[in-house]
Amino acid sequence: MIVSVGLLVIVAVTTTDAGYVPYNLGKINVAVYKPVNQSSTIWDSDPSFVVDRNTQTCSYAHEAHNWWYVDLEADYPVGEINVLGCCDSHKRGYNISVNIGLSLDNLTEVAFWPGPIGKTEQTINFPNTKTRYVKIVSKKYYGSIDLCDVKVMAYIEHISYYKPTNQSSQYGGYASYKGVDQLDYPVFYSGGCFQTLKAETNWWYVDLEAIYPVWQIQVINRDDSFADRAKNITVMMGDSLDTLTQQAYWAGPLGVYTHVTFPDAIPARYVKLVQRANDYFHLCEVRVLTNRVITLVDGSKTWYGE
Ligand SMILES: [Ca+2]
Incomplete structure (x- = not known):
């Protein structure tokens, strides 16, 4: 059930699976x-x-x-x-x-x-x-x-694909957009992963360019080597970069596939991942998913896409 923003109860369920799950659309009972x-x-x-x-x-x-x-x-x-x-x-x-x-x-x-x-x-x-x-x-x-x-x-729909991204620093050619390029093969040198320089704290975010009710976030970690760098990750969400709040936390190290579900959906324009691991920060894909019926911030509903 989609409820108005003021009534949202934040419930998050995080699951880390061993298996690699390719990009696909999910379904919910409406x-x-x-x-x-x-x-x-x-x-x-x-x-x-x-x-x-x-x-x-x-x-x-x-x-x-x-x-x-x-x-x-x-x-x-x-x-x-x-x-x-x-x-x-x-x-x-x-x-x-x-x-x-x-x-x-x-x-x-x-x-x-x-x-x-x-x-x-x-x-x-x-x-x-x-x-x-x-x-x-x-x-x-x-x-x-x-x-x-x-x-x-x-x-439900993938809403982060090719949206604007940014990251705290960049290692080689492994730019932030590689988190949303739909190249989700979990091998670093396949070229589909982003990576920052080594730092105490690193971050990566995607700008969804509008406020969507975010239902699930899925991340694909590299699975070849150095996967254990992906740990101590805070999932921040909000309408502006100045007002993000923590909605999930992954102690990690992450498996190849991790997802967090918000059953009532959280309205957000930005999804930011902050890693505090004193290491490099890399992920191969970050998928943000929503219902295709969008509840706008004024409580009205609209059909997104066809
Ligand atoms: Ca990618």
Whole structure:
């Protein structure tokens, strides 16, 4: 859920993995806690149980012409939907149709199952499509809708690629822009890494040229030799270079791939990495990722790119 700036709770989760992860787009579930509706309900079910992050709570509609939908409250680039039905012991739900669109009056079917789907997650993949509503209907007159979980996966975007950069000093030709040139092979002499001179404190930053809600930062360290120089790194973020605040800290030494996630996203124009290791500072790539729906500082939302 994207919240206004004043309500942001800063939560950061840092993970260092041993494996090398190449550049790619990530996905997040944008249906969580969004408004929902359903044709009818029975027992003590509620249509919101389908988007409550709890796969054990389910919603049931057993009248005629059943449907359930979620309103994502904004247009997201959606390319995957995961549907978890209910009740393997007495499978229900026939002729289930999954539909997406920008309005409830103009939906396009992206999946259809003649038989019951049961409590096994079904994954639907389709070309990245601007989507606000996901509606699941039974095309059978008395076909029930029994859903325990629906995930609507939206793509997030790399926003640091070829943006302006700077670093505290420069070793040889290993300039600051090499942190965002998308050459992320983790070998120094491949030419895709930046490096400063040796100093007690070094820094590198990228100017995103606008305030974005930063959702994740990924860094690729060199993996050939001297990787252990990358340690004691503070991740600073903010709207101007004079007002940066610490949002994460990596004691390191970093593995080849490290990322920090801010689940609620942090609005920032600058991402600055400060290394206090009395050494050279090098990294091969710094990827800053956002949701593609941007919440501006005034709280309004806009669609970034197409
Ligand atoms: Ca690079």
